[in-house]
Amino acid sequence: xDYLRNFxxxxxxxxxxxxxxxxxxxxxxxxxxxxxxxxxxLMPVIATLTLTWMERKVIGRIQNRIGPNRVxxxxxxxxxxxxxxxxxxxxxxxxGADKPVFNLAPILxxxxxxxxxxxxxxxxxxxxxxxxIGALYVVAVGSITTIAVIMxxxxxxxxxxxxxxxxxxxxLLSYEIPMVLSIxxxxxxxxxxxxxxxxxxxxxxxxxVLPVAFITYLLAAAxxxxxxxxxLLEADSEIVAGYFVEYSGLKFGWxxxxxxxxxxxxxxxxxxxxLGGWRGPFVSVAPALGPFYFVIKSVAVIFVLMWIxxxxxxxxxxxxxxxxxxxxxxxxxxxxxxSAIVLQIGRQPEQLGPTIVQMILLLVGxxxxxxxxxxxxGRAARRYAAxxxxxxx
Amino acid sequence: MFLFVVFALIALAAAxxxxxxxxxxxxxxxxxxxxxxxxxxxxxxxxxxxxxxxIIVYAGAVIVLFLFVVMLIGGGELDDIGGRNKKFLARxxxxxxxxxxxxxxxxxxxxxxxxxxxxxxxxxxxAAFGQGSVQAIAAxxxxxxxxPFELASILLLVGxxxxxxLAQPPKKD
Numbered sequence: 001x002d003y004l005r006n007f008x009x010x011x012x013x014x015x016x017x018x019x020x021x022x023x024x025x026x027x028x029x030x031x032x033x034x035x036x037x038x039x040x041x042l043m044p045v046i047a048t049l050t051l052t053w054m055e056r057k058v059i060g061r062i063q064n065r066i067g068p069n070r071v072x073x074x075x076x077x078x079x080x081x082x083x084x085x086x087x088x089x090x091x092x093x094x095x096g097a098d099k100p101v102f103n104l105a106p107i108l109x110x111x112x113x114x115x116x117x118x119x120x121x122x123x124x125x126x127x128x129x130x131x132x133i134g135a136l137y138v139v140a141v142g143s144i145t146t147i148a149v150i151m152x153x154x155x156x157x158x159x160x161x162x163x164x165x166x167x168x169x170x171x172l173l174s175y176e177i178p179m180v181l182s183i184x185x186x187x188x189x190x191x192x193x194x195x196x197x198x199x200x201x202x203x204x205x206x207x208x209v210l211p212v213a214f215i216t217y218l219l220a221a222a223x224x225x226x227x228x229x230x231x232l233l234e235a236d237s238e239i240v241a242g243y244f245v246e247y248s249g250l251k252f253g254w255x256x257x258x259x260x261x262x263x264x265x266x267x268x269x270x271x272x273x274x275l276g277g278w279r280g281p282f283v284s285v286a287p288a289l290g291p292f293y294f295v296i297k298s299v300a301v302i303f304v305l306m307w308i309x310x311x312x313x314x315x316x317x318x319x320x321x322x323x324x325x326x327x328x329x330x331x332x333x334x335x336x337x338x339s340a341i342v343l344q345i346g347r348q349p350e351q352l353g354p355t356i357v358q359m360i361l362l363l364v365g366x367x368x369x370x371x372x373x374x375x376x377x378g379r380a381a382r383r384y385a386a387x388x389x390x391x392x393x
Numbered sequence: 394m395f396l397f398v399v400f401a402l403i404a405l406a407a408a409x410x411x412x413x414x415x416x417x418x419x420x421x422x423x424x425x426x427x428x429x430x431x432x433x434x435x436x437x438x439x440x441x442x443x444x445x446x447x448i449i450v451y452a453g454a455v456i457v458l459f460l461f462v463v464m465l466i467g468g469g470e471l472d473d474i475g476g477r478n479k480k481f482l483a484r485x486x487x488x489x490x491x492x493x494x495x496x497x498x499x500x501x502x503x504x505x506x507x508x509x510x511x512x513x514x515x516x517x518x519x520a521a522f523g524q525g526s527v528q529a530i531a532a533x534x535x536x537x538x539x540x541p542f543e544l545a546s547i548l549l550l551v552g553x554x555x556x557x558x559l560a561q562p563p564k565k566d
Contacts, residue, residue, distance in 0.1 A: 101418065132526055136445040143453025147425060150460050154418060162464065169461050173454070193527055 009126070009287070044113045044261025049079040051260045054299075055306055062310035086256075089249040097246065098155040105152035106247065106254035112144040113261035120268045121196045123278045123290030134195035135183050138269055139176070142224060145262070146172045152255070153243035164242030167317055171223060171230070174321050178328035179220035182213040185336050186273045188343065189354050189362070195269075199277030206274045209359045212335045212366045212373075214274045216328050218304070221266040223324070225259065227305055229312040230320060267301035268294070275301070331373050338365040397437060404430040421459040425452055442527050 020028050053068065053076055060067025068075030093099060119134040121127040131137050146168060153165025187193050189210065190201045207214045223230035239245075244255045271277055275297045278290030315323070342361045343354065354362065407430065410423035428451040435444035534542055 098416075098418070101422070131441060133441045133445045136442070136449070136527075140445045140448035140453070143449055143457075146457055147452060147460070150457065150464075151422070154460070154464050165464070166461075169457055173457065176453070 040117045041114050043117045044110065044257050044264070047264035048257045048260040049083070051263060051302065052079045052082065052256075054302070055309075058303065058306045059310045062307070083253070086250055086253040089252075091249040091251065092246075094157060094246045096157040098157070101151050101155035102246075103251070105148050105155065106251045106258075108151065109145055109148035109258040110254040110261070112141055112148060113258040113265065115141045115144075116262070116265040116269070119195045120265065121199055121272060121277055122294050124196075124200075124283075124287050126278075126291065127196050130194050130196040133193050135187050135193045135198070135273075139180055139183065142179075143176070145224075145258070148258075149243050152247070156243070156246035158246050160239040160241075161243050161245050163239045164245070167239075168226075168243060170317070170321060171226075174324040175220045175223040175230075175328075178216045178324060178332045179224060181329070181332035181336055182217040182220065183273065185210055185213040185332070185339050188336065188339050195272055199272055199279065202276050202279065203354075204359060205276035205279075209354070209362050210274070210335065210339070210366055211363075212331055212369045214270075215370075216332045216335075217273065218270060218301075220324075220328065221270065222305055222308065223320070225262045225266055227263065227309055229308065229314050231314060263302060263305065264298065267298040267305070270301045271297040327373060327377065331369055334369050335366060338362070338369070397434065400430045400433045400437070404434070417463045418460065421456055421463060424459070425456045428452055428456070442530055 016028060016032065019031055023031065056078065057067040057075075068078035071077040071081045093102060116138065118129050119127065119131055119137050121130070149168045149172075150165045153161045153163075153168065156162075186198065186206060189206070190198045192198060192201065219230075244252060247255060271294060277297075278294040280289060280293035283290050283293065339362060342358050342365065345358065345361065404427050407423045407427035411420045411427065414420045414423060428447060432444040432447040435441070435447060
């Protein structure tokens with residue numbers, strides 16, 4: 001029973017002790033690094049296999065369909081069938097494509113998706129590397145994705161792919177700013193960038209303390225991963241499939257894997273920053289429960305993202321950029337400013353995380369920001385409707 | 394030390410790639426590789442913050458802008474850079490001459506600094522100083538260097554206002 005309480009940590013210890021029996025110290029380290037590396041690389045693949053099935057089922061239900069139901073019970077092997085299809089497809093490199101860049105782009109994008117997992121805390125002490133710049137690392141790795149997408153779009157020698165790449169630059173650079181600002185708010189409130197410590201100091205989940213930061217981060221993250229309604233980079237009806245239109249077979253598969261790996265990673269980071277990570281009832285008694293809470297919360301976030309995808313139509317690119325610059329950036333800037341002010345009120349030295357009073361003040365400020373944003377948006381919508389002479393103006 | 398040599402060699406190779414590539418896009422990508430290896434070197438001296446900022450600013454913004462501009466103006470191959478078939482001295486116009494002299498001067502300065510030990514003053518354990526930590530950098534940046542920091546931010550603000558003013562559509566009277 002004691003073993004089960006801290007199951008994952010004990011498992012790692014037994015494993016290290018076991019291979020330590022017949023390997024020298026450097027060999028143990030090498031094997032452990034290798035195992036962790038393989039887990040990190042497999043993470044996006046596992047995420048793809050499970051999330052594609054979940055996405056099809058959820059979207060299917062939202063659209064009053066059943067979704068995949070042929071391969072295996074409830075269609076759970078649909079993703080494997082798709083994987084086999086991708087593996088046996090012909091690999092085509094378009095003539096006039098820039099071959100080295102064309103081949104490098106899928107590797108880079110999938111690598112970036114795998115790198116994100118290094119700083120995700122699944123439980124207390126269960127983190128690949130508790131970097132002292134963890135939150136910043138997430139942003140840094142995210143910016144590699146932009147490069148990979150541009151490389152793919154440019155090297156394909158296809159005007160739709162290039163248009164997709166241009167949109168990516170505009171969209172990802174614009175939405176990076178509200179994303180960084182909302183992460184900065186959390187970093188400011190917790191006083192640390194270590195992902196593990198952010199969870200430790202999150203006495204109350206920040207979704208109820210900093211709702212503005214949560215909403216901003218979730219929207220910006222959906223835009224960063226190119227999820228609908230922000231999927232302008234691959235808008236089928238406008239630019240065919242965007243930057244990866246020329247890819248086929250497993251190279252296309254890598255883009256797919258990167259997309260779903262990023263989706264899961266974004267949900268995991270949202271959970272870490274705003275939903276209290278692995279915190280939950282009885283975790284202090286049995287730390288092995290932490291990873292389960294973590295995964296449940298992450299899947300809930302993913303479900304919300306799928307829900308948004310299933311219900312909202314796609315934006316137009318100018319509307320989308322205007323939304324980032326005119327709504328999300330001012331709101332998150334105001335939130336950051338308010339957090340800085342509140343944290344100076346009644347600040348104790350050596351204080352870790354916000355006090356109760358500070359949390360209430362933060363919440364009040366956040367609700368006010370939300371109200372003002374909603375008011376201004378409603379007024380703008382009415383003005384726009386009046387200009388166009390629409391009913392209900 | 395082994396890792397340092399590996400990364401330094403990659404950085405050097407990438408730097409050579411930047412100036413010898415015939416396609417501008419390749420040059421930009423080699424530059425990206427160079428910046429990434431620099432970030433790795435920063436991590437090796439415990440300057441993680443600097444490494445992350447290096448990736449965010451250079452890989453995430455500067456290289457993206459380079460690639461964007463190259464793609465907009467067409468990333469074709471440069472076949473005849475300043476008369477490749479001419480003799481070396483005939484190609485040495487005065488801007489190139491100045492660049493050559495300045496480049497050699499920089500190399501000499503760096504070499505002198507390394508040999509005389511001027512560049513080696515910070516060889517202590519950086520982790521002990523907490524150089525890499527965000528707190529240490531912030532503490533210095535917002536106290537001792539607050540004025541330069543604010544001046545830099547004003548400079549950026551001026552640049553931003555200028556861009557907005559230039560992008561304004563002409564007023565219709």
